[in-house]
Amino acid sequence: MSKPDDFLSPEDPTWCPACGDYSVLRSLKEAMGVLGLKPHEVMIVSGIGCGSKVPYYFHANGYDSLHGRPVPVAQGIKLANHALKVIVISGDGDSLGIGGNHFLHVMRRNPDITQIIEDNQIYGLTKGQYSPTSAKGTVTTTSPDGSLETALNPMVMGVAGGATFVSRTFAGNPKHMTDIFVKAVRHKGYSLVDVLQPCVTFNKVNTYQWYKQRVYEVDQSPGYKPQDKRWAFDKALEWGDKIPIGLLYEEADAPTYEEQVPALAGDPLVEQDKGFLNRRVLADEKKLKEAFC
C-alpha cells in the first residue's frame, strides 16, 4: 500500500496563497493512497501554466511538456508502456484553447488515461487574460470591453465527443475531488475531470464563494443516471445558478485504445524484444527482401 506522503516532492510550490492548485495537489496524493499506487507506477504529464507545475510537486514519473501538448505526449507514453497509470493535468487554456484539437481526438480514442483540467476560467501564469471557459463578457487585460466569445463547456464536449468518463469536481470540496480522482483513474478508458477552481489573483468573479453557492453533488439528486447519454447531456448543459459536480457520464465497458492494438496484446511495448529490438525483423530478412524481388 502507499500513502499520500510517498508522493511528497522536495520542491516547494510557487502558487499564490489559497490557489486551488494546492488542494488539487493534495487530493491527487490522497487519491494515489486510496488507489494504492506507488510513484514509479504513475506517470503524470502536464502542459505549461500554473497548474501544469504539478509534476514538480508530486513525486512520481513526470513529463512537463509544452503548452497545450500534454495529451499527445501522454498517449505516446501509454502506447509504449501501458503498465503505467497515466494522468494528464493542465489548465483550461492549455487543454481547451491551444490543446483543443488534441482534446477532441483523445476522446474518440479512449486510451486508458485520465485528463484533469484545472479550470479557473482565466490565463493565470500570463497574469489574467480571458480563457476558452471564460463567460462571455469577461473583462480582462485583453478583453477590456468584455470578451465576445461564448464559453466552452468541457462537459458537453466530453459527452458529445465520445469520452467514456465525464466528470466535474470543485477544488473547494477536497473530499469530493479525491473521490472523483479515484474513480477517474479506476475507470478503464479515457476519463475527463473538470476541476472548478478559483484563481484567487486574477478571477474576481468565479470565487470559492461563487462556486459554493452554486455547486451541488449530482449523484445525490433523484433520477441520477450517468449511463444515460441524454440524461448526461441535460446535466452537462446545466450551468448558472446551479452547477452539477460529480460523475455525469460513464460508459464502463468500452474497449480501450490499447486493447485494440494487436502489437499490445501481451506485454507493454517497451518490454517486448528487450535487448534485441530488431530480432523479428532480422530473422525475416530473406522474406522481407523477397517481397521486393
Added chain:
Amino acid sequence: MITNDLTIKIGGEAGMGVESGGAGLVKALARGGLYVFGFQDYMSRVRGGHNFFQIRAAAREVFTFNEDVHLLLAFTEDCIDRHKHEVVRGGAILYDEALGCDSRSLEALGIKACPVPFSKIASEAGGAPVMANTCAIGAAAGITDYDFERIRDVIQENFGKKGEEMAAKNLAAAKAGYDYAKAHFAQGFEYKLRAVPLAKNDRRMLLNGNQALGLGAMAGGCKFIAAYPMTPATTIFEFITAKASQYGIVSKQTEDEIAAILFAIGASHAGARAMTCTSGGGFSLMVEALGLAAMTETPVVIAEVQRTGPSTGFPTRTEQPDLDFVIHASHGESPRIVIAPATIEDCFEAGWRAFNLAEKYQCPVIILSDLYLSSQIRSIDSAGLDFSKVRVDRGELLTEEALEGLSDYKRYLLTDSGISPRALPGHPNAVYVATSDEHSEQGYAIEEAEPRRKMMEKRMHKLELASKEDMREPECYGDADAELTLLCWGSVYGAVREVVDRLVKKGMKANLLKFTDLWPFPAEKVRPYLERAKHLVAVENNYTGQLANLIRRQTGIQVDGRILKYDGRPFSPEEIIANLKEEMKLHVKTG
C-alpha cells in the same frame, strides 16, 4: 542494333494505369536481369491531368533518368504532344489507334509511329478500358523483342490475387498487344531488350527510397511510428504500418503533425524506439516539439521528405529546400542531428542509423530525404541493403542491473560528454521529472544562472562530440585528383554521378563529393576534400544553394559555381552538363 540501353516513357491521365503499368513493366525488366531506374511524375489529383512514368533499362547499374526517350507509350494525344520532342530519331511512339494522331507529323520528326488497337484489344479480351495499359506493356515488350514470359509472370503475380479470370483477361490483352507490336513494328526498330541470366542466388530487389527507409527503420528496431499523411512521406508510414502487427510495432495516425511528433516523443520517453515522418509543411508544425525533445533529451527520429515549397508548393514534386530549415528550426539553441540519404541504399542505412544516433546523443535526428529519392525505384542487388551491418546501439541506457543499484538518480547529470545515463520511467529507483523548462540535474525547473549555463553547455556539447565521433566525411566518387569537383547531397547525387561518368569518359578529370552527414557539419573532416579540389560546383535542387552556403559558413570556403534548379523537377545529367558548359565555360564535349 542497340540492346539493353533504352528509356521507355509511359504517359496518360491519372486513373489510366500509368503508374501500375509502369511498375509492372519495370518489374518485368528487372526480373530479366536488367538494371532499371524508374520514376514517376504525377499531379496532385486523383483523375485526369497528365502523369508519366519513365523507365531506363541498362546492362549496367544506373542511378538516374536520361532525357532521351526511345519508346513512348502514349495513352492520350496530350501525352504525344508533350513528349514527342523527347523521342530520339529512330525512336517509336506506341499509341492507341483510336487517338486521332497524325502519324506523318511523327514520321517527319524521325519517329516511328506505331498505332496499336489498345482499347479494342482490351475490350476483345473482355476487360475494362483501363486494361489498355496491360496491352501497351505487352506491346512495349513486343516491339523490343523482349521475352514475353517475363511480362506474363508479372501479370500472373499482380492479377492472380484478384482471381483467375482477371489474370486471364489481362494476360490475353498483354499477349495480343505483344503479338501485334512484334508483327507490325519490331522490324526496323533498333532498340532491343534482352533478358540477362542472373546467377542462381543473385536476386535483385526493386524498391524506392521510402520503402528502403521504412525497412531500415524496422531493421533498426523501430517500435513506434506516429504520423499524419503528407506527400511524399506517407509511403514510409504506410510501409511500416502494413507490417506493424507482424513485427510488434505500434503505428498511430494522429490528428495532426504536432500530435504525431509528440506521440513519438512520449513513446520514446517511455522507452520505445520511435519515429515520425512528414514533409516540410508537416515539419513546420513539428518544430515546437523539436525543441521539447532537445530540452528533455528525448531521442526521436523524424524523416522529413522534402517537396517543393514554400507553403503547399507543389505537393507531388521534388525539391531540396529544407536543409537550412531543419538545421535551424526551433526557437532557442538546441542540438539535433541531420543526415541526408542520397541513394536507396543510403535510405536503408539512414533508417536504422538514425535511431542509434538519437539514442546515443539523446536528441532529435532528422533524416532529410526528398520526393525524387522517395519515389524513384532502382534495381538493387539483394546484398545492397546490408542487414549484416545493422546495429542497435541504445547508448547510455541504464540496464535493469544498473537500475537496481541506483540511488539518488539524476536524469540530467552533468557529464563531460554531455550525455547523461538514461533511465526509463517505471523503476522505483529512477523516479524523475522531465521538463521543457530549464532544469536542474534532477529535472526540476530552475531559474538560476549558473546551473542554466552548465545545462546549456551540456546539451550543446553533444554537437561537438557527434561531429567528432559520428559525422562522416563526404564520399568521393571519380578521380581523386580532379579539375572539377561537383558537390551534392540527396537525390541530386544520381544525376551528378552520371555526369562524372560521362565527363571522365570524355577524358576530363572530374569527381563528386556526396554529403550525407550535414549537421553537426563535420567541418574539419570536410575541409581537406575542399582544399584539395580545384574547381567546386554545387548542384542543388533549391534556389539559394543551401549546401554551398553551409560549407561557406562552416569552413569559410566559397564554392566556385552553383547549378540550381527549383522548378519542381529533378535534374537530368544532360541539364547539368549543359549548365556546366554554359556557366563554367568548361570545354566539355557532350555525347
